[in-house]
Amino acid sequence: MQPRSPEPTRYPGPPHIGGARRFAGPPTSFIVITVALIQMVGTLFSASHQNAPRPLDALAILLLLAGPVGLAFRKRSPQMMLPVALAATGSYLALGYAWGPIVLSLALAIVMTAAAGLRWQAWAGAGLAAAAVITGAALTWDEDWPLRASAGVAWAAILVLIGQGFRRRSERLAEYRRRREEAQKAERDEYRLTLARDIHDVVAHSLSMINVQASVALHVGADDPEKLRPALEAIKAASKESLTEVRQLLGVLREDVPLAPAARPSLARIPELAKNTELSGLRVTLEDYSTHQAVGPAQQEAAYRIIQEALTNVGRHSGARSAVVRVVQTAGALTVTIDDDGAGMAGALPGNGLTGMRERAVALGGTLTLHELEPGLRVEATLPIQHEGTRP
Known part of the structure; x- marks a missing residue:
């Protein structure tokens, strides 16, 4: 299956990389x-309800604070958290101070060390904490020590596994x-490519027509003044249409002007396209043509742009008359x-125009x-029709 790309000229604006801030x-x-x-x-609360061998003193307060302070290395040096917490907790319990939530900093140090990838x-x-628990339980000579x-x-x-779970989730x-x-x-990238194709198609087609008509005006201006006015009118119409479409595309790039639905190229505008092309001297005939209302807007625009670019290439490179x-x-x-009656493959110069036509067709599958042809060249595009409820 072909990768789905945004519908042409339905510009959502360039996406912003990064998304929401990481939690x-x-x-x-x-x-x-x-x-x-x-x-x-x-x-302090639990000590008031215990008969501990050793009362709380300045050293006990220092050890109670040392474990939490060790957690401050969480970002800069996570490998320091666990040794500091082990030393503070072990020293506090070995000195016989009152039992309390002293193990909280040790438990969090184990979890955060595993979460930091220090498996x-x-x-x-x-293991050291478990060994200390086993030793302490065995020394109590309590029948429930196992x-x-x-x-413990x-x-x-479990604490290590919790930390590893956080690590995997983070990964x-x-x-x-x-x-x-x-x-x-x-x-x-697809958004920028779509804009580049549209700008190329609009500018290339209009400038090609303007160039031809300007040449006609220079040629007949002195000898046949009656032909000068149609040429200048063609230049005026082509430049006006080109400026309108380019302003819209540039407005979309600034993200401050929505593309008007009425201005979107469609199959209904192909007769107008053929008429404007004929002003450049190329005779264009429409056969087997209708507005094809059932065709989706993406396919209609792609078809219009392919026809526009093909006619531009015919007028500029093939030397065709029709x-x-x-x-x-x-x-x-x-x-x-x-179809044209020009120079055939010799006039099909590789470039952005031919590449853009092929990209438009491929983007829709x-x-x-x-x-x-003898003589000439046929450009043929097949576009799958997007039925209601489906996407290309």
Whole structure:
């Protein structure tokens, strides 16, 4: 299947890369202050209801604050969090101070170390914490110590797994953002390419006609003044139409002027296109043509632009005197052919015009081919018709 691109001239504006700001969790300062308050207030409260071997003193306060302070290395040096928390928590408990929420900073250090991608350091720290729990439970000589030791080991492992879960989620979000940015870049490139094609088609067609008519005016101006006025009128009409369309396209680039629906090229404007082209001296005949109301706007515009560019190339390069345009609708496609009696493939110079026609057809899932005639050349585009409820 062909990749779907935005409908021509329905310009949504260039996408902005990056999307919403990445959520990186609460600020580090908030985590440090919150954990410090919980450990201080919680321990002071629990100490008042315990008969601890050693009362709280300045060293205990220092150790209660050291663990949360270690979490401040979360962004700059995440490998420092776990050693600081292990040292502060271990020293506090080994010195026999009152039991409290001192382990909160250690638990968060294990989680955030694993979330930072320091997997083995997180498992090593959790292992040391689990070993300390087992040793402490065994020294109590309590018959339930195996249960408490098992619970401590399980919680240490769970903390690491939680941190790894955060890490994987962060990696998935980063991958999603990367793919989204690539897709938005592709949209932006397609948007710019569509504008470039439209500007090329408008300017090339109008300037080609103006150039021809200006040459006619210079040639007949002195010898046949009656032919001078039609040539100047053709120049005026072509320049006016070109300026109108270019202003609209530039307004879209500034994102301050919406493209008027009535100005969008359609099959209904092909007779006008043929009439304007004839002012340049090329005789254009429409065959098997109707407005084809059932055809979608994207296909209508692509067909119009292909015919416009093909006629421009015929007038500029092939030396043809006449061209025949056919627009035929079948059950599943719109077929556009432009025949001329010019130089054939020798006049089909490669360039932006031929590339733009082919890109317009391919963007809608269609094809564009060139066929040698005797004499002349046939440009044939097949555009799948977009039925209601479907997309190209």
